Amino acid sequence: MSNDKTLTKRRGFLKASLAVGTGVSGALTSNSASAQSNTFLEIDPWTKTQGATFVNPPYGLPSKYEKEVVRRLPNPAPIFLTASRTPIQNLHGIITPNGLHFERHHAGVPDINPDQHRLVVHGLVDRPMIFSMENIMRFPSESKIYFMECSGNSAAELKRSANNTAQQIHGLISCCEWTGVRVSTLLQECGIKPQATWVLAEGADGAAMTRSIPLSKMLDDAILAYAQNGEMLRAEQGYPLRLFLPSYEGNMSIKWLRRLKLGTEPWQTREETSAYTDLRENGKALQFTFKMEVKSVITQPSGMMKLKSKGFYEISGIAWSGNGKIRRVEVSTDAGKTWQEAMLQEPVMDKSLVRFRYPWVWDGAPAVLMSRAVDTSGDVQPTMEALIKTKSANTFYHNNAIQPWQVAANGEVTNGR
């Protein structure tokens, strides 16, 4: 049998949760016919015919019955269409399929021929160099599953309450396996001058999207990514080359990367002065907030879903932290009065989404569901009240507050703010 400790642990957990008894059994029995049901004796039409030889050749697409599971704009839609969101309430596990990874672009998605694309490295280096994609792909590579979150994710939630889905409020979060070359490997090739401390990264899109990044981060875990979930980057994710800064706010992972320049201080670009700064009560702005903080959200059940009957439900969601690993996630079904520890799906990886699950028997009474993540640095996901108190009522970016979902007596789930 299995040697996997996780599985063994899980089995104990399942046994305990199923011991709730009437929950699962009741729900299923009430919705199930017996095996003697006449409907089952009828052979389904799809069993009586030859199926499609190849459904979606040569590059496959989802089933036509899943056509509503797509990226969507926020609700209400903004004037400038610059971001689409991942349908997190329809997803399972931690991997976001490439076709559903959230998008954010500052001048649309450029159409870049990879054979013509170049990356220049200059400034405080011993040997300024230009690299083709072929050059870059000959370097030693690595593959890591990392989350990516837009700093503006969940921002709408700070200002107003609405009947929105998890996708509409929190859909600027995705998680893929990213493959590329360590920035440190490339910079080693160019030689770093000792006085260098910051790096400018510039995109080849029409916005020439540009950010300043500490050299220490670039030498720590930054990668020049050319693949996501096995295949080459999608166009909207920076094809053919993007910077990927694990745990940092998404906009800093410059897409369509064309230039890295080493220097001694930040360049004060548009995207780190007029945008992506955090206004405080005194009218001053905190300029740099790089890391996305500890956060979680329940995705099932979540906004605009409906529980059809009392009984057993598995509460499930995603958690992540820019500080590294998630240590635990707690779930409350009584608006935060009491908390219980959820199960984390292993392996729990560094700077990756983690799937958490918690068994719940709904008794039919109104309930408020919440999740609260704690990371290995000890940071605890705050309530909205605590977040505003610590930061500012002006806060827009970096909202990592606890999301409450209200379950009404009729089973309807809405934003519980």
Place this chain on the structure above:
Amino acid sequence: MSNDKTLTKRRGFLKASLAVGTGVSGALTSNSASAQSNTFLEIDPWTKTQGATFVNPPYGLPSKYEKEVVRRLPNPAPIFLTASRTPIQNLHGIITPNGLHFERHHAGVPDINPDQHRLVVHGLVDRPMIFSMENIMRFPSESKIYFMECSGNSAAELKRSANNTAQQIHGLISCCEWTGVRVSTLLQECGIKPQATWVLAEGADGAAMTRSIPLSKMLDDAILAYAQNGEMLRAEQGYPLRLFLPSYEGNMSIKWLRRLKLGTEPWQTREETSAYTDLRENGKALQFTFKMEVKSVITQPSGMMKLKSKGFYEISGIAWSGNGKIRRVEVSTDAGKTWQEAMLQEPVMDKSLVRFRYPWVWDGAPAVLMSRAVDTSGDVQPTMEALIKTKSANTFYHNNAIQPWQVAANGEVTNGR
């Protein structure tokens, strides 16, 4: 800085490989212009225009420049088009995007309405039951990254040598994050009679694809999967429900699952008598070979690629074992005379693909590249000669022999058999 031991280990490794020096530096310098190159001072056309607002809404597709990276039929194509293969030589990391997961079907892909789909559990159970998809998705779930391999993968290689790609020879292997309900959870709900030892699984496709599976496997790690890489199953992967038997030959993970029956012995179905059996020298057939054995293949460089110049290359490939985890992968660049240990990308997961990498400086002379995987059970991937000696010259299924790739002096890479 990072606390990740893997990264620390990797850094030491990179340092050692880069110390090869002329390899990486030489290759890159010869292909790179200096930063003063006039071509770089010209602004690329895509930087001077607004890009597409949303490239592939609402469900994204790969870049148009990657249109050759698709599933393909084997070469030569068979009379019956029943399988398409994953382009493993174009992929990075371990995750196979859903649009590129290999396909194998026995009567085409049925078009199943998930609201009408049912799973019946009967035979030696206390409470025979029928489950809708809604029922099944209310049970506790789990998500795991697992490989899936067709037992016929690499079979062509046993009979002949050809100028084929890694996809054409070995492309019936893929790896996804699968989410679903443990079979044990569902069977617990129905109650297992003590005399039950085998389970019949039947698909709802036109072939009513049917296999017998030991109950012990079903209770160990088998899942009723409804999602892959986050989203619901693709039609060709069994939408809306498939059995998933980690590490077992692919055909046993019955797709479009409609029925599980518990009994006391195998049912001797067509697919375990006339097919999927292993003919021995004496004319008798070994009926059941469930596990896919320890195996690896170098994907970069591989068949039909060309090395353009001498210098540094990262040899990279995938390894897996039905016995559990990969312990190590060794690489030979001299046709198996000497072997060196490759680096494994962490986390190394149970019954999952593992990406291995090995730094190599090509001196321009003909070379034969091989990889050899060893799993935690101690099993070692055999040579073709050893495999035929142990099994039979009649062997067709379960070819896990070492794949040699011949590198010619002009850089062309071909099947080295």
